[in-house]
Amino acid sequence: MPNRIAGSLASLESHLVGVVVPSLSNIVFPEVLHGINSRLKSSNYQSVISISDYDLEHEEVLVRGLLSWKPAAILIAGFDHTPATSRMLDQCGVRVVEMMDIDSVPIDTAVGMSHRRAGYATGQHLIERGYRRFGYVGHNWTADRRAKLRYDGCCEALSNAGISFVAHAIAEGPSSVANGRAQTARLCDASAVDVVVYSNDDMAVGGVFHCLSTGISIPDQLAIFGFNGLDIGRELPRPLSTVRSNRFLIGEKAIDAILGRPDRPITPNIIDTGFEVFVGATA
Amino acid sequence: MPNRIAGSLASLESHLVGVVVPSLSNIVFPEVLHGINSRLKSSNYQSVISISDYDLEHEEVLVRGLLSWKPAAILIAGFDHTPATSRMLDQCGVRVVEMMDIDSVPIDTAVGMSHRRAGYATGQHLIERGYRRFGYVGHNWTADRRAKLRYDGCCEALSNAGISFVAHAIAEGPSSVANGRAQTARLCDASAVDVVVYSNDDMAVGGVFHCLSTGISIPDQLAIFGFNGLDIGRELPRPLSTVRSNRFLIGEKAIDAILGRPDRPITPNIIDTGFEVFVGATA
DNA sequence: CTGAAAGCGCTTACAG
DNA sequence: CTGAAAGCGCTTACAG
Numbered sequence: 001m002p003n004r005i006a007g008s009l010a011s012l013e014s015h016l017v018g019v020v021v022p023s024l025s026n027i028v029f030p031e032v033l034h035g036i037n038s039r040l041k042s043s044n045y046q047s048v049i050s051i052s053d054y055d056l057e058h059e060e061v062l063v064r065g066l067l068s069w070k071p072a073a074i075l076i077a078g079f080d081h082t083p084a085t086s087r088m089l090d091q092c093g094v095r096v097v098e099m100m101d102i103d104s105v106p107i108d109t110a111v112g113m114s115h116r117r118a119g120y121a122t123g124q125h126l127i128e129r130g131y132r133r134f135g136y137v138g139h140n141w142t143a144d145r146r147a148k149l150r151y152d153g154c155c156e157a158l159s160n161a162g163i164s165f166v167a168h169a170i171a172e173g174p175s176s177v178a179n180g181r182a183q184t185a186r187l188c189d190a191s192a193v194d195v196v197v198y199s200n201d202d203m204a205v206g207g208v209f210h211c212l213s214t215g216i217s218i219p220d221q222l223a224i225f226g227f228n229g230l231d232i233g234r235e236l237p238r239p240l241s242t243v244r245s246n247r248f249l250i251g252e253k254a255i256d257a258i259l260g261r262p263d264r265p266i267t268p269n270i271i272d273t274g275f276e277v278f279v280g281a282t283a
Numbered sequence: 284m285p286n287r288i289a290g291s292l293a294s295l296e297s298h299l300v301g302v303v304v305p306s307l308s309n310i311v312f313p314e315v316l317h318g319i320n321s322r323l324k325s326s327n328y329q330s331v332i333s334i335s336d337y338d339l340e341h342e343e344v345l346v347r348g349l350l351s352w353k354p355a356a357i358l359i360a361g362f363d364h365t366p367a368t369s370r371m372l373d374q375c376g377v378r379v380v381e382m383m384d385i386d387s388v389p390i391d392t393a394v395g396m397s398h399r400r401a402g403y404a405t406g407q408h409l410i411e412r413g414y415r416r417f418g419y420v421g422h423n424w425t426a427d428r429r430a431k432l433r434y435d436g437c438c439e440a441l442s443n444a445g446i447s448f449v450a451h452a453i454a455e456g457p458s459s460v461a462n463g464r465a466q467t468a469r470l471c472d473a474s475a476v477d478v479v480v481y482s483n484d485d486m487a488v489g490g491v492f493h494c495l496s497t498g499i500s501i502p503d504q505l506a507i508f509g510f511n512g513l514d515i516g517r518e519l520p521r522p523l524s525t526v527r528s529n530r531f532l533i534g535e536k537a538i539d540a541i542l543g544r545p546d547r548p549i550t551p552n553i554i555d556t557g558f559e560v561f562v563g564a565t566a
Numbered sequence: 567c568t569g570a571a572a573g574c575g576c577t578t579a580c581a582g
Numbered sequence: 583c584t585g586a587a588a589g590c591g592c593t594t595a596c597a598g
Contacts, residue, residue: 003351003591025314025317212495236492580586
């Protein structure tokens with residue numbers, strides 16, 4: 001059995017790809033990792049996965065730790081980093097892919113979708129379907145900039161139609177089915193809306209469960225719209241109306257962008273993996 | 284910024300912990316990884332996660348790859364390995380923790396719960412609650428030995444009460460909400476049962492969705508019992524009756540078993556993280 | 567084409 | 583206590 005530590009030191013190539021994601025509890029990140037792994041399987045590269053727990057200070061420690069292994073690349077979720085993390089990523093010279101989001105200018109390469117445009121598409125789609133009294137149920141944006149971008153995009157679409165959200169219910173913690181259910185209950189108690197736009201599918205499934213429990217008819221009494229296109233949404237009694245993001249594809253494209261390309265592109269490279277409105281039956 | 288590759292070669296200590304899990308799609312494995320990471324956070328060890336995709340041949344490649352980085356330990360899910368994998372793990376000398384399951388004799392240390400006993404507890408609990416006509420809805424056992432162990436344990440409990448499963452519906456693929464829903468439909472078409480024992484919560488949630496769609500009343504017309512105690516089950520209109528396994532604890536205990544202990548125990552060490560019947564409202 | 571030597575960037579044990 | 587040297591196990595460039 002060879003010793004790759006010695007091999008890497010001698011050849012100055014570690015064949016390691018460092019990956020930093022905020023969580024594995026939100027199923028979108030395991031899906032991205034799955035895409036990464038499927039592309040890496042046939043290569044002689046190996047991913048080293050680190051979890052930041054949505055903590056940018058901890059992310060800094062993780063990035064420093066990964067860089068000390070001289071990886072071929074760092075794949076990191078999002079654009080939100082501490083100044084020190086950004087500086088390290090910028091100056092280390094290794095390839096850097098910022099994943100999920102293409103709404104900012106990347107250090108090297110971004111692979112993902114425009115969450116702003118997805119939010120806009122959501123608003124536009126629901127207006128076309130005749131909804132006018134919009135509610136929003138979300139989770140804490142400080143750890144999830146992309147949810148904020150979608151909200152902003154949706155507001156823009158509503159604004160173009162001369163309307164705006166009439167009610168909000170925002171959970172303090174992260175997105176979850178439990179938070180979606182609780183905040184839907186709060187929103188329904190406080191205001192009358194036709195349709196609720198959720199920060200993501202987990203929250204929206206919570207909304208569906210609230211309606212099933214309390215006998216609110218979907219979509220006649222309340223329409224529900226999510227984001228992500230998770231498997232669970234398709235299996236609900238009525239398929240969840242949502243926007244599909246292509247998480248597996250993001251992982252694949254991130255690897256394609258760096259494999260066999262040791263040098264950064266001259267100008268930042270942006271790879272759009274797109275999204276798609278899934279009409280479903282809840283809105 | 285130091286070079287840890289050179290450092291590891293010089294000190295002959297990599298401070299790496301290799302982790303092999305079959306999947307990240309089944310949320311139980313991310314939860315175990317979360318436990319591992321939470322314990323590793325304050326140490327100077329770093330986990331290197333590999334995904335086998337339920338493919339034992341690929342697992343062998345992964346274990347060989349991890350071992351070539353001279354890790355302090357290998358944490359691997361389950362006891363099912365190719366002979367070559369088992370030989371490598373046995374002879375490499377590094378600490379080895381087999382996770383999830385304690386129903387076999389480990390190479391070094393096992394951390395997990397007895398799935399056989401959990402299955403037995405399920406059968407016993409449902410018999411005590413008066414159920415007599417049992418159905419089973421499951422997924423492919425070849426990649427999930429632990430589901431088979433639970434089934435066997437449940438059969439034993441039924442047998443002790445003089446009964447047995449009257450109907451089975453087994454999906455060909457892995458466990459999922461979609462497969463649970465489809466197999467529940469098949470089973471309900473074919474036979475009349477009081478209660479269905481599911482191979483896990485994902486499958487059971489599919490069963491709940493089938494009942495919600497077709498108007499079958501839970502638990503009066505059909506009782507549903509899962510396994511794992513996932514968050515989603517607790518948020519259903521009626522909380523899912525299930526057995527809670529402690530995935531986060533498994534990850535934590537796996538790290539506790541190896542951190543600061545470079546030598547294997549003289550006799551195999553078994554750490555039982557236990558389980559707990561959650562009565563819920565679906566059975 | 568083959569084989570011995572140099573060197574990767576650190577840690578460690580040891581001479582001063 | 584300090585600092586130069588040896589050595590970790592490979593790869594690579596080069597002498598023969």
